[in-house]
Amino acid sequence: MTDVPPPIAGLDPEALERALRELLDRLDLGFAVKEAGSLKYLHVNARLAGWLGSTPEAMRGTADAQWLEASQWPALRTAENAALAMTRGALTEHKLELAGTRREFDVARIALRGGDGAPAALLGLWIDRSAQRQVEAKLALALAQLEQQQQAAEALRRETQDHGARDALTGLFQKEHFEDQLRREVDLSSREHREFSLVAIELDPLPAEAQALGTPARTRVLEALGRLLRGNTRAMDASCRLDDSRFGVLLSGVGLATAHARMEGLRRQCATQMVVLEGRNLGFTVSMGVASFPHTAHTQEALVQAAEIALAEARKRGGNHVTLASIRFELP
Structure with missing residues (x-):
């Protein structure tokens, strides 16, 4: 069995989730949750969906191959599989051509594991570094x-x-x-x-x-x-x-x-x-x-x-x- 951290004492999990989502929006960060086996989106926030030229509703249940060119999405898939195999997650850099504009991102990923210790979902946090790189x-x-x-x-x-x-x-x-x-x-x-x-x-x-x-x-x-x-x-x-x-x-x-x-x-x-x-x-x-x-x-x-x-x-x-x-x- 894997060690599961206890919930934060006295905090409602739903309230904590809402607060974290609001913080992500205020910090202008992209956020996504993918199903571990198919690597299809279970949840996408508006910021990440906007970068990919879509909406959270349209992206739910889809994979990156639907939103990125064939030369771009395989690198994301490789990084995601590597993060799923790690216990402490991974941080990678990605350069993408989105809507005719070159964008650079730092992406932190970590696997959420089920009771059997196997990965159940993959969390990804996207930071746009384009302006800084310029x-x-x-x-x-x-x-x-x-x-x-x-x-x-x-x-x-x-x-x-x-x-x-x-x-x-x-x-x-x-x-x-x-x-x-x-x-x-x-x-x-x-x-x-x-x-x-x-x-x-x-x-x-x-x-x-x-x-x-x-x-x-x-x-x-x-x-x-x-x-x-x-x-x-x-x-x-x-x-x-x-x-x-x-x-x-x-x-x-x-x-x-x-x-x-x-x-x-x-x-x-x-x-x-x-x-x-x-x-x-x-x-x-x-x-x-x-x-x-x-x-x-x-x-x-x-x-x-x-x-x-x-x-x-x-x-x-x-x-x-x-x-x-x-x-x-x-x-x-």
Whole structure:
């Protein structure tokens, strides 16, 4: 004998059935009960009958072969027979062409068994996923188009950039050029008594999904970061790739507060940037340390060190953070 769950205490079975039917209608779900041997409909609600272009009364006592094309109903019959053989039911997906429109459904089925343990009826609950699948398809198409645009933009940049002064992958200045620019900025600011800011940037560890895609994913992320750094710096500024995951930005004539505001905006852009590879949005974040000359340091070496210390603090806070270097206060 099979275990039969007891009725819910204190509830009228007929009232419970009416309530469940009303819930199914409110949730816009299709519902059917079929005879286990013939797989003919014993009951169909209006929603499912409407999808099949019929009415509950007309479908009662019929099989799917009467309402579906010969290429479609055998898949339903196979899934139903499989559900009848299972003790806990089954969930399957079905794609049907109904009234000239392609519809996609998730169908949960479970057998009702008699006293002898044999299946007596089959319950089916239909969920229309058509609208959801259409949204997913449009999103996948948009991601693919965005990926193609990113690839085209990077190809064009590589064709037109100055390979002698810039990194081939990111389009940013090489380390040597950046150091020359930094020395000139220190000299100019010392003579004219004006300030500028230096930002040390490090790419945070990529999400596990991006890491699983290997080198192509890291390349795509670095290309995106290069675009954002170039787009957020002026002609008089300088942005550089220092090594595999470290970057530097020199903001000419910009004080500490303004530099922090600009880099905070850049951090948000990085965190929300769509970087697409193989139809997946990779995502990435960066950590930044901001120092200024002469408020946080009076020499080039001390300025670089102050930015690095601030960057280390940003990483210590978990990444995806902008940290300011400490301002030096000298006693008279």
